[in-house]
Amino acid sequence: xxxxxxxxxxxxxxxxxxxxxxxxxxxxxxxxxxxxxxxxxxxxxxxxxxxxxxxxxxxxxxxxxxxxxxxxxxxxxxxxxxxxxxxxxxxxxxxxxxxxxxxxxxxxxxxxxxxxxxxxxxxxxxxxxxxxxxxxxxxxxxxxxxxxxxxxx
Numbered sequence: 454x455x456x457x458x459x460x461x462x463x464x465x466x467x468x469x470x471x472x473x474x475x476x477x478x479x480x481x482x483x484x485x486x487x488x489x490x491x492x493x494x495x496x497x498x499x500x501x502x503x504x505x506x507x508x509x510x511x512x513x514x515x516x517x518x519x520x521x522x523x524x525x526x527x528x529x530x531x532x533x534x535x536x537x538x539x540x541x542x543x544x545x546x547x548x549x550x551x552x553x554x555x556x557x558x559x560x561x562x563x564x565x566x567x568x569x570x571x572x573x574x575x576x577x578x579x580x581x582x583x584x585x586x587x588x589x590x591x592x593x594x595x596x597x598x599x600x601x602x603x604x605x606x
Contacts, residue, residue, distance in 0.1 A: 461577060464514040468551060470494060471510025474568075477575055486524060486574030489554060497566040504538050504557035507566055515546040515577070522576045523554055529572065534560025537573050544575075
């Protein structure tokens with residue numbers, strides 16, 4: 454049996470150009486991400502091979518110890534070749550600016566982003582802080598120094 458997810462409270466500010474758009478929401482009970490909506494004032498065309506910075510009209514205060522990850526939507530990727538260019542885009546807990554999404558069009562046709570379009574997903578994750586410990590050598594592992602393709606996959 455799986456553990457219930459951690460619930461966190463995230464403060465959100467709707468910027469003036471967010472206006473009538475709803476807040477991001479989970480589409481199903483089991484969804485990991487909430488859909489981010491495009492807060493464009495007019496349709497925005499992304500040509501094949503191009504990319505655009507798309508506003509969401511939202512600013513957030515993510516609690517310390519968490520990050521927001523902006524990820525592509527699978528349907529847009531499959532059907533239109535639309536991806537989030539810096540996948541996953543990280544929103545740090547101390548960032549207070551507008552969430553904006555870098556959408557890239559790898560498809561063959563121009564893609565038009567309409568106001569309110571579900572364009573990306575927002576996932577919240579716990580983060581760990583690292584403290585480096587220098588060593589003269591590393592403990593052995595089954596994989597060793599094998600790189601890409603080393604495990605046969």
